[in-house]
Amino acid sequence: MLSFKNHSNLANHEKSTITRSYGKFKTSELFKQASNKPTEVVKLITFMETFISNHWFDEEELPTLHNLLFHYSRIEQADLNYPIIVRKGTNDILDGIHRLAKAALSEHSTILVQYLDDDDLVLCRLEE
Numbered sequence: 001m002l003s004f005k006n007h008s009n010l011a012n013h014e015k016s017t018i019t020r021s022y023g024k025f026k027t028s029e030l031f032k033q034a035s036n037k038p039t040e041v042v043k044l045i046t047f048m049e050t051f052i053s054n055h056w057f058d059e060e061e062l063p064t065l066h067n068l069l070f071h072y073s074r075i076e077q078a079d080l081n082y083p084i085i086v087r088k089g090t091n092d093i094l095d096g097i098h099r100l101a102k103a104a105l106s107e108h109s110t111i112l113v114q115y116l117d118d119d120d121l122v123l124c125r126l127e128e
Helices: 027-034 044-051 065-077 097-105 118-124
Strands: 017-020 023-026 040-043 084-087 092-095 110-116
Touching: 017 027, 017 092, 023 027, 023 118, 027 084, 027 092, 027 110, 027 118, 040 044, 044 097, 044 110, 065 097, 084 097, 092 097, 097 110, 110 118
Parallel strands: 084 110
Antiparallel strands: 017 023, 040 110, 084 092
């Protein structure tokens, strides 16, 4: 039987990174910075742009059935008790797309959020 829980793209958070147009960030540092921030309850509609944007697929990772099932598995496993991490002022989700998807599929109207500002992100940025 195929397993979608141990996908090759799923890295240990200690080693994983998140890349955006404004920098590359160490995931564990994002979690560390977010742990010092208040948790807010935010309406899902706030992230409408995320629902119509491509966050998982590109030229290297195509939307094959295998990759779709991998993300479906991640959505099923997502724990909504953990807040998503969002760049303040942009609503760019740095961590938590699968939790956002689970909240939407579960028909929640809100989600827990911790915002990081650009000063926080400087502390998490990796040198290029």
